[in-house]
Amino acid sequence: MTQPDMQNPTNINRKGLRYLLRAESMVAPDPVTDRALIAVIVILTFMAALTAGLVQFASVATARWQVVLASEVTVQIRPQIGRDIEIDLKHAEDLLRNVHGVTKVRIYPREETVRLLEPWLGSASVLDSLPIPRLIAVQISNDDPPDIISLSQSLTREIPGLSIDDHRTWTRRLSRIGETLIIASFAIFALVMLAVTMAIVFATRGAMAGNRAIIEVLYFIGAEDRYIARVFQFHFFSLGLVGGLIGGSLSIIVLFFLKIIAVNSDGLRETFGLGSVNVLSGPGWSVFVVTLLVVAVVAGLAALVSRITVFKTIDKFE
Amino acid sequence: MQATPYRSGGELVRFENVGLRYGVAPETLSDISFSILPQSFQFLTGASGTGKTTLLRLVMQALKPTRGMISLFGHDTATLDKDEFTALRRRMGIVFQDFRLLDHLTTYENVALPLKVRGRSESSFRAEVMDLLKWVGLGDLVDAKPPLLSGGEKQRASIARALVTQPELLLADEPTGNVDPALARRLLRLFVELNRSGTAILIATHDLGLMQQIDGGRRLVLADHRLHIEG
Numbered sequence: 001m002t003q004p005d006m007q008n009p010t011n012i013n014r015k016g017l018r019y020l021l022r023a024e025s026m027v028a029p030d031p032v033t034d035r036a037l038i039a040v041i042v043i044l045t046f047m048a049a050l051t052a053g054l055v056q057f058a059s060v061a062t063a064r065w066q067v068v069l070a071s072e073v074t075v076q077i078r079p080q081i082g083r084d085i086e087i088d089l090k091h092a093e094d095l096l097r098n099v100h101g102v103t104k105v106r107i108y109p110r111e112e113t114v115r116l117l118e119p120w121l122g123s124a125s126v127l128d129s130l131p132i133p134r135l136i137a138v139q140i141s142n143d144d145p146p147d148i149i150s151l152s153q154s155l156t157r158e159i160p161g162l163s164i165d166d167h168r169t170w171t172r173r174l175s176r177i178g179e180t181l182i183i184a185s186f187a188i189f190a191l192v193m194l195a196v197t198m199a200i201v202f203a204t205r206g207a208m209a210g211n212r213a214i215i216e217v218l219y220f221i222g223a224e225d226r227y228i229a230r231v232f233q234f235h236f237f238s239l240g241l242v243g244g245l246i247g248g249s250l251s252i253i254v255l256f257f258l259k260i261i262a263v264n265s266d267g268l269r270e271t272f273g274l275g276s277v278n279v280l281s282g283p284g285w286s287v288f289v290v291t292l293l294v295v296a297v298v299a300g301l302a303a304l305v306s307r308i309t310v311f312k313t314i315d316k317f318e
Numbered sequence: 319m320q321a322t323p324y325r326s327g328g329e330l331v332r333f334e335n336v337g338l339r340y341g342v343a344p345e346t347l348s349d350i351s352f353s354i355l356p357q358s359f360q361f362l363t364g365a366s367g368t369g370k371t372t373l374l375r376l377v378m379q380a381l382k383p384t385r386g387m388i389s390l391f392g393h394d395t396a397t398l399d400k401d402e403f404t405a406l407r408r409r410m411g412i413v414f415q416d417f418r419l420l421d422h423l424t425t426y427e428n429v430a431l432p433l434k435v436r437g438r439s440e441s442s443f444r445a446e447v448m449d450l451l452k453w454v455g456l457g458d459l460v461d462a463k464p465p466l467l468s469g470g471e472k473q474r475a476s477i478a479r480a481l482v483t484q485p486e487l488l489l490a491d492e493p494t495g496n497v498d499p500a501l502a503r504r505l506l507r508l509f510v511e512l513n514r515s516g517t518a519i520l521i522a523t524h525d526l527g528l529m530q531q532i533d534g535g536r537r538l539v540l541a542d543h544r545l546h547i548e549g
Contacts, residue, residue, distance in 0.1 A: 026431070028422040217418045220378065221479065222408035223435035225400055 027235040028214060033207045034239055037302075040203045041243025042250070044196040045298050049251035049291040051192045055185035056286055057255075062178030069171045073138045073148060078161040079131035088159045089134055095155060096138055101146035104139035193294075197301060204236055204305040215313045225314050232306040240302030244295035252291055328392065329353040330487045330518050331377055336386030338372065346372055348543045350386070354520060356486065359513045361529050362522040364540030370522040371415070373540065374491050377520070378412055379403060391486070408436070411480030411517075413490035417472045419464040419479075425471075426451065426460040429478045436483070447482060454478045454508065469496040473505065481512060488512065490521045494528055506531055 075092060079085050089107050096105045108116075113132055121130070140146060152164040211232065218228045331354040339345045347369050354360065362370050375381040376388065379395060388395045390406050398406070419428045427434075429451060433443045451457050454474040464472055473496060480488055490509070494502035506528060513519045520538075523529065529537065537548040 026420070026423075026434075028420065213418065214420060217420060217431075218435060220380070220407065220412050220414075220418075221432040221435060222404060222483070224404050227435060 026214065026218065026231050027211065030207075030210060033210060037203050037207045037236075037239050038243040038246075040199060041240055041298055041302065042247040044199050045244045045247025045294060046251045046254075047247075048189070048192050048196045048298070049248045049294045050254060051185075051189045052290040052294055053251060053255040053287050055182070055189050056290065057258075058185045059178075059182050062174075062181060065174050066171060066178065067142060069167045069174060070145075071140060071142050073140060073164055073166045075136040075138055075155070076133050076163050076165065077136070077159060078133045078163075080161045083160070085134055088162070089136065092136055092155060092159055092162060095158060096136065099146050099151060101141045101144050102138055103141050104137075106137045108135040108137065110134065193297070196298065200240070200298060200301045201305050204302050205309055207236070207239075208232070208306055208309040212313055215310055219314055225311065228314065229307045229310040232310050233303040236306035237299050237303035240299030241295070244298040247298075248291040248295045252287065255287060328356065329389070330356055330391055331520075332387075332389040333376075334387040334389075336376065336383045336388060338369075338376065338381065339384050345384075345543055347376070347540075347545075350376075350545045352538055352545055352547060354487065354518055356518055357513065357516050358536065359510070359519045359532065359534065360521075360536035360538055361532075362520055362538045362540065363524060363526075363529065366524060368540040369543065370524070370540055371491055373545075374489050374520070374522050378410060378489055379407070408432075408483065409486045411483065411485035411488045413473075413476050413480045413488070413493050415491040415493075415495060417464070417476040419472055419475055421464050424461050424463055425456055425467065425475050428464065428475055429482055432479060432483045443482075450478050450482055455504075470498070470501040470505075473497055473501075474508075477505065477508065481517075485517060487518045487520070490519070492523055493521060494523065494525060499527070502528060503531065 075096070077085060077088050077092060080088075093105050093107055096102050110132070113135060114128075117132065148164060148166045155162050155164065215228055215232075218231070219225075331352075333350050333352050336347065336350040337345045338347045350373065362373060364370055372381065376383060377390075379390070391409055393402065393406065395403075395406075420431070423431070426447060430440070430443060430447045433447070434440075448457070448460065451460055454477060456471060456474055456478065459467065459471060462471075464475070467475065473493060477490070477493065480490070488509070493509070494505055497505065502525070509519050509521065510532065521528075529535065539546045539548060
């Protein structure tokens, strides 16, 4: 009779996927329980991946707002007695064009400025008689912006009544709103993941309940604890992966359609600054990466819970 | 039928003053001391509820004693780690009272399971599993699944699964409890043949008629929570 080696009771566990696939058949297929678990995982993964995608949308949109605001400054020239504002505007434009870091300069024509003020001050005929400040829109490089303070000082010396608004107040406020939005989105994502974790733990434990007899048989016919754990781990990882991939794919499809709706809606595009943000390229790839991470976490959780359940069941035998 | 006579020698199982209680209840088993030798044949008997299954579970290490010492194959079980327990379990074959066959596997797959969990390839064990199935009279039912088998067929499949690794010790809990007298005799003959080929046998049963068919078998009798040895 063959005597087992007490130091190394088995030479199993080291034979790769083929061995695992063969071992996996020891788990009784239970279509009802398996499908129920997959359905739970599909829904939970969908929610988690969708939340993760929306968090990314929020952070991309916030970053976009900040970039748009930070890349433009407005030069304002107030009319001064004894000075020709058109000459001052032209002079300011020439000076600005020669400043390092300025990429585009555009003088707002008087008619455009009047149109901007019309909602507050009434008809154009009234405005014609008023000394209206004139505006110059200045695009600046985001990578190498000019020093706004020294630019403002040098322009003011040359042109009295000139001031520069670098939208700092707005940028700061929007930045705070953006940060709050991102923190709130992450908090929601964390809560969703917590709910997902708990639901998967309970669903997997429920699905494992019917397998106690198999664990017991495998244990008493001489299977190693690690071997039994791996048999179930592989089974539940497979279920988790299938459910996760379905849920993750659905969330990507929904995000893709949301993006199409957003870029085709003028209001939404303006609101979220999505005009140049493509979900499926550039920052959009992170949607896939995060979704795959969520799927991996979900499948890993299902495997881990089944493993822990196996060890707990075996501990009761010992 | 003649079983191998009991001789002293290196013990497969040794119980010394073993006691077991659940919680604060009185002891279910008290001061149990006995040993099982290689190639020996013994019945564990007693009225229903006297603790036969509990004693078997202590031998198979499904329960831990609350006092006393249990030694398996020369190893004190109190000092063994998980891997060592696995190695010891592999030297035993267990026939459960309720068979414990896996319903989603065929008879062949159920019997081959102990070899499979040891990592052996199917090509290395297919012939020996088929031979064993023929030996227990299940040669025509290799592809049948347990729900389609009769009680006796399930019992024989369960016995074949316990024997397939050629264990040094076979523990059987009421192996004839679910079969008719004729089949019980056939199963008993199977155990005797196995014993003659070198396996020590411990059969828990309350069937006196079954025990009377064996000459030379020891009787471990449980009564009043204690064990008395006859023969």
